[in-house]
Amino acid sequence: MNISDFAKAAGVSKSAVSRYFNDGYLSKDKREKIEAAIEKTGYSPSISARSVRTRITKLVGVILPKLSSESCARVTDGISSVLSEYGYELLLVTTSNNYHKEIESLELFRQNRVDGVILLSTVFTDLHRAVLSKMHVPVILVGQKHKGFNCVCHDDYGAARNLTRIMLEKGSVKPAYIGVDPEDKAAGEARYNGFIKAIEESGNKIRKEFMEIAEFTMDSGYEKAKHLLSGKELPDSIFCATDTIALGVIMYCRDSGLRIPEDIMIASVGDSKVGRIAAVPITTAHLHYKTAGSEAAKMLLSAIKQPDLIPRVLQLDYYVIERQSTNKI
Amino acid sequence: MNISDFAKAAGVSKSAVSRYFNDGYLSKDKREKIEAAIEKTGYSPSISARSVRTRITKLVGVILPKLSSESCARVTDGISSVLSEYGYELLLVTTSNNYHKEIESLELFRQNRVDGVILLSTVFTDLHRAVLSKMHVPVILVGQKHKGFNCVCHDDYGAARNLTRIMLEKGSVKPAYIGVDPEDKAAGEARYNGFIKAIEESGNKIRKEFMEIAEFTMDSGYEKAKHLLSGKELPDSIFCATDTIALGVIMYCRDSGLRIPEDIMIASVGDSKVGRIAAVPITTAHLHYKTAGSEAAKMLLSAIKQPDLIPRVLQLDYYVIERQSTNKI
């Protein structure tokens, strides 16, 4: 049933129907007629047809690496909570950390499919920059910070530095690092820099053989821990870029009989639920993922309203939670 | 830029452009001209306008309680993997376990917005049935089984029965139960029935004071465990409907000094990651959530192709993983 049929059924004109669903510039009489007819026919207007005219889809594209990551899920929760409040819906694409799929999805979203895009990227290539500059809807980057773009991000550097410092103060003299790909400016580069900074500040030296790069998985954390903890000289603390990696480390320690924190201290960034319930609860930095999501959504909404807004960066604070994994002495 | 402008720019007709993006009934010459023009202008057709004509949106609505639940995330991953393969995109709505929001979203999806719907509901009311019967796109239910609908579900009954039986065989004589709302036919009712069946089969008796209903959260599991384990007579095993609840129980035991499995055995359904890395690894039943998602997507795709398909139910098997939490003796 289309608007014409429905108008006929309700005994009013097409425009009256359109007005009912939009501005509402309508007499009581017609309004009631239309409501009665809706009740009877179940009519509701076609969103596609409306979009063709108004160029508004009420859809926001969200691109993220994977749903099964707690941090991503939290961000998406945040996005969805404010978006739904404003009548927007969420077009979700997962990329499995494959950045070509990110580009593809951006291209797809360029097809007038969405009113705006929120991108949770990890790496950020020239290709990203090129595609993004050609978008004709606003884009918000979450978790990363790049000149010329709207960003909502965390203080990855500060969190890493702070956590590392805690372990050094607890007496670590042979600190190790398990991070992620430095191409990832936030979780890779910034946390690495934070770790390094803390080491330098402490007057300790950085040892190449105590540095590892892992994937974003527990298994990878396990493997890297094995490598790190199988040498003849062992580190006495490990800073992990993510909780997931730290869990792998804890699993390895459990399997190999190393005691946490007595033999080795562990800290990691993210404050995921698992860190609380792990065999040894992990000292961690809470990043406000959900808030990042909701702020990104708000930022997007205002950019949709005001397309000529100057790009801005919103950096959210973190707080440290000390748990048993660094509870030495 | 619209199709007319683009056609002019490419030096071909509108129809040629349309054909290029659809059936492709086109001469090489024109094809090349169009490709060159795309390269230059970055034109891509408007999906909304196409949808108005074709009544195809290439969008699938997915309704789920929350993303931050691992099982939901796994199902969604599965859905998304097959959907993206067939050029469909995913319109996601989270309901926070509020079933009125489920109904609202279904209403929304009725507005010709999507080509099909996948619903991960928990409860299933008459309202659901009423709205669903009025949908004019196919719907697949995931995790629940209801007459007259396409469903992909798990063997909740069998899994619960099997896990409970394991604990009984390990010597439990005072088994307790922490479940969820029995309105939830799958996680609530079916798992409850499975538990009861195993007890009956063992000749044990069911004790009202050992039965609790929790929310789907760790905190709730913690509270219920506290209640259960503060009486003068304690159970010697607890079957939990979900891993999340079991984690809460484990936390409580840790806090109150109860040893698992020596003092009390624990088992739960779901095989979430956290169950593996918990302080005491949990005996659990693996449900194929991701497969459920991908199968639901496939089922939906074929229902879209063949709208007069007879409703069918696909029940996936489970397997039990015995871990330390029931490793008594």
Add this chain to the structure above:
DNA sequence: CTGAAAGCGCTAACAA
């Protein structure tokens, strides 16, 4: 293989 022309269902400017 091609182009002209008639819509898809809706909104919005205009005149009443």
Add this chain to the structure above:
DNA sequence: TTGTTAGCGCTTTCAG
């Protein structure tokens, strides 16, 4: 307040 009318950008006959 209302109804008429001209499109929005696209697909799809239909006649060549």
